[in-house]
Amino acid sequence: AQSVAQPEDQVNVAEGNPLTVKCTYSVSGNPYLFWYVQYPNRGLQFLLKYITGDNLVKGSYGFEAEFNKSQTSFHLKKPSALVSDSALYFCAVSTGAGSYQLTFGKGTKLSVIP
């Protein structure tokens, strides 16, 4: 069975500072990893994904994520946080072998303080 852990329920960061939202995963095959963001009363917006290749993935709105196979992690990062980045962030994993579902972490609430 596949699973995703987001160890922090909430992350607070000052505007302009770098931010990191942590994610670890557990799968039996090759992982396909995704980050989504959810603003209040909205659906999920896709940020980026890792399929294979370069361990550093760049996505929308200046976000990037680093895939680390040995640590089974896929942390989301941004060099300089904006107040508008405040939202709920979800990490998700999918595997091959005919699995067409995403397994999500519990989510991390990011608050960027002006």
Add this chain to the structure above:
Amino acid sequence: KAGVTQTPRYLIKTRGQQVTLSCSPISGHRSVSWYQQTPGQGLQFLFEYFSETQRNKGNFPGRFSGRQFSNSRSEMNVSTLELGDSALYLCASSPRGIEVFATQYFGPGTRLLVL
């Protein structure tokens, strides 16, 4: 391109009733998935359809069902509603065929309140 649309956006039902939610995928997308989001359980996978066939089903009781039409639009139905079915129901569409790593694009959701 228009995004994923879901109707209705909000719904109030009483216990024991049934409800049908609708999802129109992004044009050209043939895969539609449904998820339930609650504060306690987070985001949980319900089922996925591709070319009118259910390919995957999550761990939900048989009261939850779905279908997909030939134009890729999808509906999900919940019968005999329970208070615990109150949730945000999210639909996602994907351009994938057999590749499982294709991105899923989510709609705004239908918020269901069961009284």
